[in-house]
Amino acid sequence: MTTTDTTEATATTLAVLPIDAITVREGWNPRTADDEVERDQLTESVRAQGILQPLLVERTDDGRVLIDGHRRLAAARAAGLAEIPVIERTGKDGDAPQLAAALAANMRRRGLDPIEEARAYERATQAGWPQRRIAEAVGCSPRHVSQRLRLLRLPDAVQEAIGAGSLPLSAVPVVETIAAVAPAVADTVAGALATGALTASELTEHPEGALAELAQSMEGACPTLVAVPGYQDLGALALDADLAARAEAAGVHGVSFSAEDMDAARAFGCLIEFAGGEDRYWRRGFMADATWLADRVALHVERAEERARQEAERRVAAGVASGREGGGDEDAPSESDEDRRRRERQEATENRRAARLANLDLGRRAMLAYDEPTEITMQMARAVVLVALHHHAQDAAQGLRLTREALQRTETTTTKAGATRERVHYPERHEAEAALVEWIEGARTPAQLVGRGVQALVGAFYADQEALPQSERRPADVPGRYGGGIAATLPGVMDRLARDVLPEGLATLVRERVAWPQHATALDADDDQAAPADAEAQAA
Secondary structure (H helix, E strand, O other), rough: OOOEEEEOOOOEEEEEEHHHEEOOOOOOOOOOOOOOOHHHHHHHHHHHHHOOOOOEEEEOOOEEEEEHHHHHHEEEEEEOEEEEEEEEEOOOOOOOOHHHHHHHHHHHHOOOOHHHHHHHHHHHOOOOHHHHHHHHHHHOOOHHHHHHHOOOOOOOOHHHHHHHOOOOOOHHHHHHHHHHHHHHHHHOOOHHHOOOOHHHHHHHHHHHHHHHHHHOOOOOOOOOOOOEEEEEHHHHOOOOOHHHHHHHHHHEEEEOOHHHHHHHHHHHHOEEEEOOOOOOOOOOEEEHHHHHHHHHHHHHHHHHHHHHHHHHHHHHHHHHHHHHOOOOOEEEEOOHHHHHHHHHHHHHHHHHHHHHHHHHHHHHHHHHOOOOOOOHHHHHHHHHHHHHOOOOOHHHHHHHHOOOOOOOOOEEEEHHHOOOOEEOOOOHHHHHHHHHHHHHHHOHHHHHHHHHHHHHHHHHOOOHHHHHOOOOOOOOOOOOOOEEEEOOOOHHHHHHHHOOOOHHHHHHHHHHHHOOHHHHHHHHHHHHHHHHHHHHHHOO
């Protein structure tokens, strides 16, 4: 064995050791994945050129312990080498420094996935090092170490998905929320990500919608997952025979779960919900406990049975009262079930006929009043604007807080070097929503009301959210952008309105993000054709 001492500052020694003198401790290699093709290629390289980069070993009472170079050592053994170059250092402070050194060496080569990194941190903590010291040794923040260790609390299938890369770290907070209530559902989500049935962007942007679609697409294969509030067909639930028979006898074929059921599931601890979500349209919860769900269905069945009992008592009481009013003639014939059903069918037919006639009358009256109104009233403008903003109030409020300087507050500070810095404080979302309501309600004329509604929509769709911190940005849900229907031409209409008011910088961003729709040109043509007709009408 030959050695060469290095400088005292490094406290290491360059040596050539017999390959059998190096000890490999079980579980000390942070890298757990092993690619067979890469292993064979490395073996051929070592056989042809030898070990080009020395291994890192620790000199301990138990001999030389391998710190870094597990794959190179395995390749050297496979290639039949008898000796191997190493960088040898003296061990101290127990196993934790050795683990930290192995981890740092692997991280420098970016060869660890998040789960391998987390398990290495875990071994270092088990060896007695606090998270702060591990962070210092590896060169990261204590928060980073803590976040990686949290990954090990997730179910095994989820950890495998993270290690394989099918579940990105951006989606981990959503999966953590699911796993805290229903680990089996989290496993299903991980499997759906791995197969492509679900994408990470769908899960992070609209977790409620993603879970609802997952439950629907994997019906029977997915663990218990019932949306609330919402209607649930009992035929899709695995109820015991007694409860199913009671529901059938009570005429209960489905249950409409309400906010009351949602609160009860939350109190029990079986409700998956994403309280931090901002999109109210998608917000909902999911009940994820089969036993608790069966108890809740039983409660709804009991209520249906109680209503049926009360109705039967009411009918009996009504029959007794009718007999008394008729002089107490006990021989008066009672209505048979067949006669009652015939009477109810006749009443239902008459009710449908009356409802249809009323609907047609409503249509005629509305057409006469509003098909070509002589003027647009405040009530008419308010109805249209409020409906237009109803499902996009948060988007409109976001645009308002970005575009209305009166709602913003600028703070100017001076640094020690004498430089002046400005920081813009934007209103909170609820403050922006309150300002939006006050602004819309403050319109004095129908034209101003419609104009403010258009301003709110333009700000919602086109305001540049780069002005906000990343955590406060939210994508605008533009109707018609991703589908047809009545709003299919709305993006073109909005583009036509916005082009007249967008500053050049924002116009450039919009052009880069999405080209102006082709139907915008058609709309322009329609406007040009309509102009002469309007002029003729005014002249007449």
